[in-house]
Amino acid sequence: MTRLLQRLFGRLPIGWLQLTHKRGRFAAALAGVAFANVLVFVQLGLMNSMGAATLKPYEFFQADIMISAGDANALSEGGNVARQWMLQALADPDVADGMGLFVSNVLWDRGGTSISFTSFGIDPAHAGFVAPGLTDDQDLLQVPGAVILDRLARGLPPEEAAAIRPQTPLRFEAQGRTLTAMATFAGGGGFGGDGFMLMSDQTFLSLFPARTSAAPDHILLRLRPGSDVAATVTRLRGLISDQSLRIRSFADAAQEDLRYQQTQRPTGVIFGFGVLIGVLVGIVIVYQVLSADVADHLREYATFKAMGYGSRFFLGIVLEEALVLGLFGFVPGVLIGTGILMLMGAVTTLPLTMTPGMAVTVFLGTVVFSALSGAIATRRLAAADPADLF
Template sequence: MNQKIPLSWLQLTREKTRLAVALAGISFADILMFMQLGFRDALYYSNVRFHNSLQGDIVLINSQSSAVLAMRSFSQRRLYKALELPAVQSVHPIYLDFTIWKNPITGRPRSILIFGMNPETNIVNLPGVQENLDKLKLPDVVLFDRSSRIEYGPIAANFSQGKTVTAEVRRRRIKVEGLFTLGASFGADGNLITSDINFLRIFSNRQKGLIDIGLIRLKPGADAQVVAQELRQYLPKEVNVLTKQEFIDFERNYWANSTAIGFIFTLGTVMGFIVGTVIVYQILYTEVADHLAEYATLKAIGYTQNYLLTVILQEALLLAILGYFPGIVFALFMYQSARDATLLPVFMSFDRAVMVLILTMLMCIISGAIAVRKLRSADPADIF
């Protein structure tokens, strides 16, 4: 039995050049949306990788802190006071600050983020930290983030070759004794981990007794939400008490709502949607206008207005699907290029792929719904 070819497909493929232009326009809009959403998600993910790695249940920070980029110190006595609650198992102070790293090859300075913590207990789930903790007990020893940008020098490569790697940090000579993996972010191009004692040696002007993050581990079975609420009532208001997830959301919300960059990526996605809508509308409107006589003929022989509307909407959906696939393929190549150039976690996710597909279909349906208004002027009386 012969299968009937849908009229919508025949209409689209009749003008091959017009179809190619339409698909190119839709693919371009998809690529734009993919890149903007990819960079936005990389922004969020890269800036909370450290937060996700924390092996604890509750986090204390200064109530005036807004993000890792803008941390305010607070007295470690607030952290140790939490031990008075029966549900608290242990507490762990964390120091962090930005300083200047001098490339040991070129001597060029570059800002780097340093974390200081007690090497007796591993409190971060990051590759390379656990096996190198004992090395941090030595003076002026650090672990270098192998995923830092190349501008810091060939540190990871030289260390992996067995070479002695030293550098100058804050006018102090330090030695790299191990590598770990955290990754660059929009806030920091590179990272170091050292002991709390070495951290205070590097930042010799820092007031003793002040920390940046307080990590709290609870006893098995304790409810983090309940204990966090108890701590909020127990500790002074100068300390912000957050569960681990709230700490992650705290950082994410800063980049999403308190910086221009999060808004810019979202705006770029909206602009891609608008551009695609306009392109598809122009294609469909031209297609309807060029075949107005044929549509009027179909009306004259008994086809209803709703049938013709269905044909146009089918064309819109076909354009969406056909234009989506080259868009996602090209976006994958763009993601790889961006990842290699920036070392940021720009990856394709299933949720994002589905979201852009839905946006593409919605974009084309809206365009088709606007373009079908032209069909109202397809009056058989004007043709015959």
Template sequence: MRIAAAFSTRLAIRQLRHIGLRLFGIFSGICVAIVLVFAQAGFMNALVGSALNLPRALKADLFIAGPQFETMAYSPPWFARSLMDKARAVPEVADARPFYAIISQARNPYDGTAMSARFIAFEPNRPVLDLPQVTQALPYLKLPDAALLDSRSRRKFMPIIDRLENGEEQRLYLQSPGATLAPEMRVIGLYGLGPDFTIDGSFILSDLNYYRLFQVPLDRLSLGLLTIDPGADPQSVRDAVAAVLGDRAKVFTQAEFVAGERDYFIFQTPIGIILGFGLAVGVFIGAVFVMQALYSIIDMNISEYAVLRAMGYRDMFFIALVLQIAVLIGVGAFIPSIGITALIYELVGDATRLRFALSLDIVGTVFLATLIMGSIAVLFAVRKLRRNNPLDLFG
């Protein structure tokens, strides 16, 4: 058995060498398919990662949201602050802090174009973001009309970011539906969070400046952020808070909130569905390339297989042979695909300001997809080999 296995390995390598220059074309086609899978996986990872930047940065054990809440990607529906105050009275709830968020537009002071952005607000004395730059700037957020701009916002914000990095305060006019005149905001510094697929950038304000600029009453919360006592069970406290608030609000643990945001972007947004479909298409295309390569090798070596079968080699030997050829082709194309993907990630990440990281998780996922490509191709190739019985050549 070991001798047969070793022989099948040597034969697989020899048959690939025998193909010659055509092997380059085979590798190129499969490499394109693998890079396509890498691209789809990278886009999906960037989609989810960007959507979770803000939820992961919020300091809370439990989250309260309005009954119609679905995602933070847009302006969350408000709920009454009194509900958060009721939740604060629940045993094992240590603290409750208000959080405000709205999607609006600021006017670019250099070309007059509108820039969509998320505006985040909270009480400076009770911070809710676990970001060092925000913590350092808390005293300055109390100043009238002061705001911080995300330094990782997209290119249309770059003229403003460049001047802020040089110490120049920037003044922007907002397009606020609740104000008669366009309110003016003073951007005094930067912090780092990152955009997502829906919003180009974000600003941080104090709650009072949020009210001044957008005329939104402060008793209308976007989220209520609860901290529980050390050692308390988040799920039990969540159930207790939910029982008190009833159907007037939704209550999530931190893990549930993050998972909900991730699932929303993957399963309920067009871009998430398209990327998932693209991933499947990439695997299918790769399987077709591998299958065509195996078909070609089988056709070229059908007489050799006839001799081997006449010598007593059984189906398992030929299955092992075809499988090893598929693995060699897949791995041979996978290695250069990593280098090509790293370059693509760098270019796309720079253009979109999203995080495209060639992590071990992505490499492992795509390698698994490559093995699936090969497995699908092997199934069809073995069926072809059985249909074209090499013994017929001796008839």
């Protein structure tokens, strides 16, 4: 390694030799940098999983425009929307079809354990609003009490989910009603529930008798081929008399939901602060190591300074040490972080994975905060007088 660094820097790798001279301190420093990396990786993984879980239910449907109540910041939050506004929207020549979407959590008490399903009530007659490939059994929802379960839901045994089919349905009690799972689809657990469930709007209303078919949670609209979504949204805002409604494209609704979860919901803010804390921990650890190393070698640095070496020479040595700590600390950090995310993902069924983007981001961040720590550590040396160091 010494020869490789000597060729790379074009000089003796003084920083590397100083770090490796005390191997115990060097190992402790690497462990500290790796710990900071692991902390950032876990927090970034949680943030990314929250984003994926937020956008996941939007993938279940295909629509061009969504109409929601003014306070509906998320798919499962906010007031209801009068179905009459869907009838007004259908008057636009570019709107081909509309469907009311009902959303709520349904708890399945399994006796000692329970599974919370984020449930969607849809009109089975409007097959075009369900995303292709999600399920081929949507017609089964026309049977009263029939549902399609998320086979990846937390708490649902895989063998039990695998046995669900029209010939061998699964009956269970929820909300005081008997539901019959006729088929399954691949969803996955999220932060708002353990999984997802599809049912007809009539089955949904039987579970929530206080709700009415005249007031779904959202209205989904599909446009005719070739229609301009933005122009249609603008026309609908003038056509629909209730100006408090949120009328936006389906894609914009998903992104607004994501921003809301990341910037206004406590969970997203906490994860963001976790990333910041991990970075600060890394800066402090590297600074402490480099500051102690500078203090240990002040006499040697004073000799170099008296010989005429300038501040750039000393800055180069300390930055060399910072980069060595950052690079060598990143490798165990990414390996341990990947293992922790895989374990958490297996336990929670959340989409917790190490992505190339995460690895590159943390690597660049590690190099930057290591270099910043090195620059701060050299300030003491730059201000020192060689005559005072002997």
